[in-house]
Amino acid sequence: MPHINVDENLPGIRALMAFSPETATPMGELANALLRTNEVLSMAERELIAAHVSYLNDCFYCQQSHGAIAVCYLDGNNDLVEQVKRDYVNADIPDKLKALLAIAGSVQKGGKYVTPEQIEVARKLGATDKEIHDTVLIAAAFCMFNRYVDGLAANTPTDLASYPLRAKQIAEKGYGNHIFSSKQPVPENA
């Protein structure tokens, strides 16, 4: 049960956003600026970083949600997403993305864990300043989103079939306050 009195029909961060729409607005804008652009990093790569960091932070709701969104962008390749979450080093992804995921993993522990050597490796593999910047900020932002969701013990749906439905909604319309103010998607057989 959540630590504060929120709408019990809304899952995860959606209930918290509905409780506090004033803070939800910039958080949704941040998510859109970071995750809904293909500038330098694709939307799929951005969601993979988000899902990996959420996995490291052991935030079930966020890792399932962002994993499912990445699956939408990767033509349903759920195996790849699961592999990147748990063991990206052995995943079939470009070396540059692996170097960026290593930086994201350091950020998850604490900003000071990022080393000049990690940055150097990413650069040698072709990463630009903007890619490094966005990787660090996506990882940092999920250290916020994950703590917000778990710190208030937000409702976490255990029905895994519900995550792809919400993911589709995000893949089509992006982030923003519509995710709590519009009707929640429900499985057809529910």
Add this chain to the structure above:
Amino acid sequence: MAHIQVPEDVPGIRSLVMFRPETGKPLYDLAQVLLRGESPLTQAERELIAAYVSNRNETMFCMMSHAAASRHLYGNDKNIVDDVLKDLQHSQVSDKLKALLNIAGKVQILGKEVTEEDIADARKQGANDREIHDTVLIAAAFSMYNRYVDGLASFTPTDEKEYEAMGKRMAENGYVLPNNQK
């Protein structure tokens, strides 16, 4: 030196949001709503939570600047800030704020560290849902800002006087994107 090429001599997060204003705007908007918007917690208390979390994350830039903002907002009671940063348990803050700072400290470690007992204790001291919500989100947000600032190794001034001026500006003007300021 910062890990990426940002404007030189511009300190901390300011240099990063100048590098990438697309993300800088929502980051500043969030700080403004959280620390200056409506809340049952005073602005001084909210800045103190920000400084407390930044101190635990050892992010000098955020700790020094938000502590300075909090001192400015506390006015005559500004010693509270250094008391809390030195030793929360023996500080002179109210039991309610102590309980909320305890929750913030748990969030700094990880969301799941917050227990039913932590929440019950805060409620017993009079904290309501809104205060608990705002405390958790401020602590979570500074777990982000701190990592952003340190993860890119942005410039951290060492002169305390500089932070005093920064704190005054933050207290009086709020969070305004640097390129909007003359």
